[in-house]
Amino acid sequence: MARIGVISISDGREHVHRGVRDFILGKEDALVGALEAAGHEVVRGSEPVNGNVVATAVAREVAAAGVDLTVLHYAVWAFPHFTMLAADATPGPLVLLASIDPTEPGMVGMLAAGGALDQIGRSHTRQWGAPDAELVAAITARADAARAVKALRGSTFGRIGGRPMGMNTTVANTDQWQRLFGIDVEEIDQWEIVRRTEAADPAELRRGREWFERLATVHYDGAKLTPELLERQIGTYAAMRGLIEERSLDFTGVKAQPELTEHFCTMDVAEALLNDPYDYNGPKEPHICATEADMDGALTMRLMNSIARTPVLFADVRHYHGDRDIWDLCNSGQHATWYAARSDDPAENLARVHLHPEVVFFPAGGASVQHIAAPGRMTLARLTRLDGDYRLHLMLGDFESFDAATTDTLTKQSTPEWPHAFARLDADAPDFLSRFGANHIHAVPGDVRPQMRAVAELLGIRLDEFTRSGAA
Structure with a gap:
């Protein structure tokens, strides 16, 4: 969860402040308790703000604690210029929250403060009401988004290899990334993977191979998939771990094709x-790693991972089965095995995983990590660029499961050796295919659209949300 600052704003008249201070603190206690019960760490202002100096000092104290989001709390009428001073000392996102207790004009205080912030162009959101489950969920969504956006700044993306197979949508402008997101891009040659793999510890490679042989189903064919080739692939994993640690890489992408x-x-x-x-x-x-060195894909995945705290699916939009209204989201092995059962127990996930010999596209061979994604509600998203400007594609969907015969029929219509997620999207196929700006798409369990909407707003990115025709 997030670290949230809470600062209560009061009346600047000392005799009024003395009379309402306990009322303010009582409302603040309820808010802080509800946020902490939801799992957040709350940094509470040392006292309600009732003066200019106090406004700046308290806000600086809270900001110095490294909060992801600051809630300015209005239980009573509050002098608006206190908000302006506190906001100036608070660089991060703001939520203005009004109590709706009719005994005190907290809503009036929030509206006056919000209007003043509007006049100077200081972005903020507004909430009101008692700290019930709905209000806490709204603040949580905003805080989670703020934490995810904040985590981007000062991070490093490791780009191993260049543009794969002429795919322009996998390459982003590094200057734009630094300016918008605060991300540095470290360029690394794929030779590093080869060199480090060849120097890997044979005992580790054997241990990894035996782990797969014990928990998954490995289909050795003596040519494209052998124990030696599987150990080489495990060596590439060890090589990547070494690169990540030595170069302090927060997330990565690997070109792979064709070299x-x-x-x-x-x-x-x-x-x-x-x-x-x-x-x-x-x-x-989980360490976010995108195949085909897909920079915007990796960026989308990093944001979704920060919010959902789960692995993130990476897939091609492979096919649309119009007769079933089902999309086949399939990629050549990138899917995390966690999606096979979405279990905390790797044995449960890997029991559904097959390592198949690679197909004709990949003559060097190795294993394709095949499974069918477990069913459930999903949020799907993708950052793309339209005429150079970022936008966030966003939609809800469901991963579907079928009987064995139907699954076999569907997978054989594309590439059965690869992992598949069969998705029913809350999007009309013609609309999706007409304006979705990439061949890769990403997903996490549950409905995290409120958080992703807030991410787009905090980053100043246009939200491009898909819905069914006639849906709200």
Whole structure:
């Protein structure tokens, strides 16, 4: 969860402030308690603001604690210039929150303060009411978005290799990334993966291979997939871990095609394991890694991971089955194995995973990490650019499951050796295909659209939301 600052704003007349101070603190206690119960860390202003000096001092104290979001709280009438001073000392996102207790004009105070902020162009959002579940959820969505956006600044993206197969949508302007998101891009040659793989510890490679053989189904064919090739793929994972640690990479993307896929091995195993919350060594944090060095894809995934705290699906929009209104989201092995069952137990996920020999596109061979994504409600998103300006595509959907025969029929219509997610999207197919700005799409479990909408607003990016015809 997020770190949230709470500052209550009061009346500037000392005799009035003395009379309402306990009332303010009582309302503040309820708000702070509700936010903490939701899992947030709350940094509380040392006292209600009732003067110019206090406004600046308290706001600076809260800001110095590194909060993701600051809530300016109005339980009573509050002098608006206190808000202006506090806001000036608070660089992060603001929420103005009014109590609606009719005994005191807190709503009046919020509106006066909000209008003053509007006049100087200081962005903020407004909420009102008692700190019930609905209000806490609204503040949580904003705080989670603020935390995700804040985490981008000062981070480093490791771009291993260049543009794959002429795919313009995988390449972003590094100056634009620095300006908009505060992200540095470290360019790394794919030779680093080859060099480090060849120097990997043979005992680790064997341990990783045996882990897959024990928990998943490995379809060795003696040519495209052998124990030696699987160990080489595990070596590429070890190589990536070394690069990530040594160069302090916060998220990454690997080109792979065509150099590695034609002359070394595919990166499917490495990419799946990096995005998983575990590997053959035990539990770990997912590391966002996008195949085909897809920069905007990796950026979308990093934001969604920060919000959902789960691995993020990466897939091609492979096919639309019009007779079923089902999209086949399929990519050559990138899907984290966690999506097979979405379980905390890797054995449960890997029991549904098959390592198949790579197909004709990848002559170097290796394993494709195949499974069918487990069913459930999903949020799908993608950052793309229209005439150079970023926009956020956003929609809700459901991953569907079918009986074995139907699943077999559907997978064989595309590439059965690859992982698939069968999705029913809250989007009309003609509309989606007419304006979706990439071939890659990303998903996390649940409905995190409120957080993603807030992300777009905080980044100053246009929201491009898909819905069904006639839907609200």
